[in-house]
Amino acid sequence: MGRYIAKRCLYILVVFAILTFLLFSLYRLMPANRAYTDARAELQALKNSLSASERETKFDELYLKYQRLYGTDTDDTVILYLRWLGLYPFYDGKCNGIFQGNFGFSYEYNAPVIEVIGPHLRNSMLIGLVSEIFILAITIPLGIKCAVRKNTPFDRGVQAFSLIGFSTPSFIIYILFILLFSSILGWFPVSGMKTPGSDYQGMKKVLDTLWHIALPTICLIFSGLAYNIRITRASMLDALGLDCIRTARAKGLSRKAVIYSHAWRNALIPLVSVFVGSFFSIIGGAIFMESMFGFKGMGLLLFSSTKTADYDLIMFIQVIFVFIGLVANLVIDLCYGIVDPRVRISK
């Protein structure tokens, strides 16, 4: 088991390196030149006493200075990438990259990228965890019930709901919910994380935050229901058709034992990847929910930074997403090992 994890981690590292390099090369295509902008800005700040040619040379000087500072004094993508990782020295002979703890600097927020991302990542994980728990708590019993009572009116009703829900883009669900609960009923605030202008402390602050994130969470749960019900029902149906279930029934086991112990365990195997995947995808940006509710999560951060072209930030968010994706795959594989004894992952 330990060996398998080590192997997978190594694999993740390799893929991670390849992917980040590809992304990094992509970013190089973007027409952003920080050294140029900063040099221009500093030149502007100088008094206008210089003549045109003096300004020219002064600019070249400043430009070179900034290029060296940011490590962009070369066109070699590999070197730039290694510098970004912190494996290749800058002009001053020091390495200053991810391995040294420098994840870049966000110009929009005027703070190191890591500080900007921290709270957003925390928010996303929190709301992802909460809504995933609710989604599972609702969809698993419902999916099982539908599969067991197949083709009853109850099953058909749930099926119709999940078909419509599955075919509805999530942002339309959010529009409807905002309209219903915020605009018409007025139960929840339309957007934001706290009451504007408020400065609550202690318990009041917690309650205020809860009140603000209630609707986003409900929306997230609701939009996750349809797909998960479909999948749960389908895989439970497959499981109920297995020979072992017939055997269990023939043995005279109780209905409960057959469904929850025998069938459900078999149904869980294909479901693991769906459940784990959906949790990680919320962390990786429930982008519609966040941008519509102004919820400060990873999705909103990515959304706003792509709008403002805050490259260091985008790059690092992207790295996190790739990382999350790969870790999710690992977690899914490990979960398979837990729920499916046939999977001999240690081989």
Next chain:
Amino acid sequence: MSKKTKKKENIFRTLARWFVRVFFGLKYEEKWFLKKDKNDADEDRVPDDSEFIVSPAKQAFHNYLERKFAVVAFLVVILMFLIVFIVPLFMTKYSDSYTEVTLKNLPPNLTMMSVPSELKGDIKMIDSYGPFSVGLSNSGKVYIWGCKKLGASGMDVNIPDEYKNIPMAMVAAGVDHVIAIGEDGHIYGWGSDRFGQYGRSENSVTSPTIEAMPEEIYENGVDVAHVKKLTCGYQATAILMDDGTLYVWGNKQTYSNMDFFIGRTDIYDIDFTLNYIVALDMKQNGIVTGTRGLYDVARNKIGQKGVKMFEFLGDRKIVEITATTSSICLLLDDGTIALTGDFVTDSIEVPTLAQGEKFVDIKAGNYHYTGVTNLGNVYSFGGDHYYQAEAPSNLTGVAKVFTGSFQSYAVDANGDFIDAWGFRGFPLGSDDVGANILERIIAGGRITMTVGAVAVIIEILIGVTLGCISGYYGGWVDILIMRIAEVFSSLPTIPIMLILTSLIAQMSMTTNQRLFMIMVVLGILGWPGFASITRAQILVARESEYVTAAQAMGVREGRIAFKHILPNIISVILVSMTLSFAAAMQTETGLSFLGFGVNYPQPSWGNMLTKASNATAAKNFWWQWVFTSGILIFVGVCINTIGDTIRDVLDPQYGNEK
């Protein structure tokens, strides 16, 4: 079958053959595709077993037909495809970037040209500047039709109850207000007064950008017998007296030259374009705007080049002016007309009148003019976006014409309604720039469905090819391809799309290239699903007897993978294709909704919903998102139903469950 007798295979033929095999069975495939050659030696051989066996796909096809809902869904999707690809060919007036400021945010309404029946026999005058029209009967009763609840301000322009029984002498309508002069000379206004359109609210008196209604006429009214003209502009009104005294008030931000006209007593005629007050002073030899060089070239026809106004006029005088939003029509004292200003590109040319025929009455809408001549002929010309400048040729007995903003009405000498032509209204409302939502849904559907379809095709091309290779060859090729697929599928789709499309946005591309790039990116991110499905199917198929047989006969490996195995797994790909199509459409609408996919002015079902993310707009302008999301969900449900049903009917256990 020998190679020589066989017709040359090409890609279309192969695809058609597969289609036939999937839906009709091997028998027909042989009949239609493989036995073309009449001289074939075994023409009259005994029918083989394939004739008596229903192929699984054929069975599935029959099962599919049993499901009514799925059949309806299939027909609906086909119909949708036809609509979005064929109807745009007939939307000749449609353009992506069409905007119309006077028709913004209008609810669904088709009554813009419906003159109330009580008014039809007794029309004194009709006026309109925007989405609603106001009419006055000879007995002094006011009627309003069209969009009475205005989207932009939520304002009700119906005549207030307290004014209903007051006989009116004249009415005029602006874009969101109505001004009427009573028989007693009092001036009544209703509708919006946010920009001082009527009355003397505190805001209108104090605000520097508003000219309030003059106090004297507000208090005392005017001498109704000597009112020469009452006319309304965008959010402004002018009353001109016989002696040349002019009262003008309203929104000065729209009409920046309003100050120039306040307190004038030498005005002969006046009207409003969209941004300027235009007038004729007592000299009657040119347009007065207070701005030098504005409207000082004139011409006879829309297509002609203009000449300087004073040269054009010579010693002729202008007797009447009437203005659309951007042009002015001048009626001269010799009975001819002249034009000045700009015309929209789809304008209908001024008719050439017969010898001795001349216009006696000419009225202007927002883009078009309608006139009646001394011979009783009615002509319309100018902007024709809503067919408002295409006058019926069979009108007789017309004495007077009236124009709404986008409509024309012909009336006989008794005030009886004869005919109307022009704009009825928006069946599904208008959006925030005044474009027809129905047209945009159709044009947007074309883009959304094209993006979805092309993306799926790209996914299939990449996914199926790699899946075939991977599944058939196995070994390190398989491992490599599956690892790549795993990496691709572990990328979170929407965030990656966001970044890639913003990268695309940085490059300089035409809108169509951009659209294509979006399809490509969608396709490239979506292929792993197809690859793994194909691979899994191939792994199963590889163990089957027919493959073993082919191998034993020494058929090349690649040929086995693509020609023997692939046709047999195509049904599974079909299921995946439908579901992926729905998914690709959803991704595209999502991206466009966020502003990263298809951008305005190109419509897509996604970017038409962007405005609805604002709760207030979503509540007030419900028609701007309800129809679009409705159709989006509807098409999604249909496509997913098709996919689900195909999967169900392909399941060999399908028949057993009942």
